[in-house]
Each structure stands twice: as structure tokens, then as C-alpha cells.
Amino acid sequence: MSKLDILKNGLFKENPIFTLLLGMCSALAITTTVTNAIGMGVAVTAVLICSNIIISAIRKIVPNEIRIPVYIVVIATLVKSVQLIMNAYTPELYTSLGVFIPLIVVNCIILGRAESFASKHGLFDSLLDAIGMGLGYTLAVVVISAFRELVGTGGITLNNPLNAEQVLFSFNLFKDYAISSFTSPAGAFLSLGLILGVIEGYRNFKANRAKKAEVK
Template identity: 60%
Template sequence: MNRFENFKAGLIKDNPVFSLYLGICSTLAITTTVNNAIGMGAAVIMVLILSNVIISAIRKIVPDEIRIPVYIVIIATLVKIIQMLIEAYAPALNTSLGVFIPLIVVNCIILGRAEAFASKHGIADSALDGLGMGLGYTLAVVAMSFIREVLATGVLNLVNPFNEAQVWLNVRLIPEAYTISLFNSPVGAFITFAILAALVGAYKKHADEKAAQAGEVK
């Protein structure tokens, strides 16, 4: 694949959540509100891009025997820096996400892209791969959180992560009498994930069949 195709694959075809099924634990836990999803998505994007770039830059000088510990140290350092920035400038988001920010260190998406892509490709390609996978993860968690928050509360609420007193958007989409509190629970998270993963799977199957038919015509 060329750079654009590789970038685009991370959004849907190879979406880390709905296609590769990576990072599921944090996805199910933090998708109660859109604010949480956007904050976590931004953190994952930054860690993915920076870790891919650094690992790609040092890939030729790191011995194979110790490459995984080296990758983990790099990822852990980046996560700690980002956690400190969030704690300093967006304390409400830090409180809301809690332990799931430091757990980015063991997120399968981060280490998986480091091992499968960044350790074998150049800096530019690795940065683009990190951006594509990060955006794919962000789209996935935002979609899940939007469905869960609206169905559970009937309201879409967005606040400034740097000033929780500043409300950007607060609109009721479903009357309170028709909300489904189940979607604010772990069961609701699993149901939402299953439905969206099934839709992505159906889309991929349709796209593969269409590509196969086009190949037969040629």
C-alpha cells in the first residue's frame, strides 16, 4: 500500500477497535461521554505518532533481543509526559479518565504498531501510520460514546476540557422519558461495541465482494 492507502486503512478497513479488536478494555470503559472519548483519542493520537517516529528513528540501532523493552520504555515516557500535561491543563479530564491514561502504556494498539510497522518503515511513513491508527481509534470511541451518552441520558454535552465551567454544547436529543440507562453500564458498552463492530464487518465484506467482482470483470 502507498502512504495514503495505509493511512486510510486505519480509519475503517483496519480500524484498531472494530477491525483489529485492539484496545478494547479502555474503549469499553471510557466511552460513557463524548468528552472522555475525545480526550482519550487525542492522547492516543499523540502517543502513537510520537512513539512511531522515535521507534522508526532508532530501529536500526536497537538490538532485536531488547527491542520490546525499549519500545515500552519509550511509550511509558511519552504517556507520562502527556498525563502530566493533561493533569496540569485539563484536571477535570484527568479525573474523569483516571487510571486509563497511564494504561495507554499497555494499550495493544501502541505496542502493536511499534512492532508491526514503525520498526520496519521510515519516519514519515510511521508518523502517517500513527496518525491514521490514532484517528481510527478516536472515531471508534467517539462513535461509541455518542451512542451511549445520548441513549443513556438523552443529552449531548460537550465542555471545554481546559475549563469545565465553559459549556460548548448542551442539547437534548431524546426526551428523558425515552432514555435507556442500560447504555451507561458495561452491558450497554458491550452491546454498542458489538453492533458497531458488526456494521464495520458487513461493510468490509461488501467492499471485498465488490473488489472481487471488479477483478473478475477485468
């Protein structure tokens, strides 16, 4: 597998949310606005990059029997650091993401990549894998949140995470026709279900076309 393939793997082929169905809890909870989704995506990516690097570096000195507790302690330390940093520099984002920042510890993506990739590969490959998976997660939550915010409020508003008053980007398409239940918890399940169905449908369509082309 070439270096570029490792990077692309997490983005599309093995996208953690759309394909592997990992880390669904946070993907449903924090996708109320695009701002939140980007913030969460950056936090998860940062933790993932650091944890993959550290675990890849210590993979040869950790005894096999206690590797999972060791990984969990490494990840918990990193998550706590991210939590303290976000509390200091992005207080609004910190409040709106709430309990889901500390819950990155039990996000299956991070432990999953540590166990299945970083513990078996070198430093540089693990770094690339973490970047790919982190971007894949960010891409997925941004897609879900854009859909929910667009349908639920009729437009998309992007705030500066360092200063919540400052609006970076905003537009309103159909404010009068917004379906507000899409920002509610029930809407999160519906949106993710619909998006997953559409992606699966597209994959089936592509597979069918490939099969037909083969027959011809």
C-alpha cells in the same frame, strides 16, 4: 503503498478497534461521554505519534533481542509525560479518565504499531501511520461514545476540556426515553457488540453485492 494509503489504512481498512480489535479495554471504559472519548483519542494519538517517530528513529541501533523492553520504556516515558500534562491542564478530564491514562502503556495499539510498522519503516511513513491509526482510534471511540451517550442520556453534551464548566455544544432529543443502562458497564459491551455487528453486516452486504455484480 502510497503516502495517502498509509494514512487511510488506519482510519478505515485496518481501524484498530473495529477491524483489528486492539485496545478494547480503553474503548469500552472511557466511552461514557463524547468529551471523554475525544480526550482519550487525543492522548492516544499524541503518544502514538511520538512513539512511532522515536522508535522509527532508533530502529537501527536497538539490538533485536531487547527491542520489546526498549519500546516499552520509550512508551512508558511518553505516557507519563502525557499524564502529567493532562493532570496540569485538563484536571477534570484527568479525573474522569482515571487509571486509563497510565494504562495507555499496555494499550496493544501502540506496541503493536511500534513492532509491526515503526520498526520497519522510515520516519515520515511512521508519522503518517501513527496519524492514521490515532485518528482511526479516535473515530471509533467517538462513534461508540456518541451512541452510548445518545441512547443512555437522550442527548449529547460536549464540554471544553480546558474548562469543564464551559459547554461547547449540547442538545437533547429524547430525554424522557433514555435507557440509562447504556451508560453502565454492561451497556458498553452491548453497544460495542452491536456496532461491530452492524459494521460486519455492512461489509458482508458490500461483499455480496460485489460478488453478484461479478456474476452478472
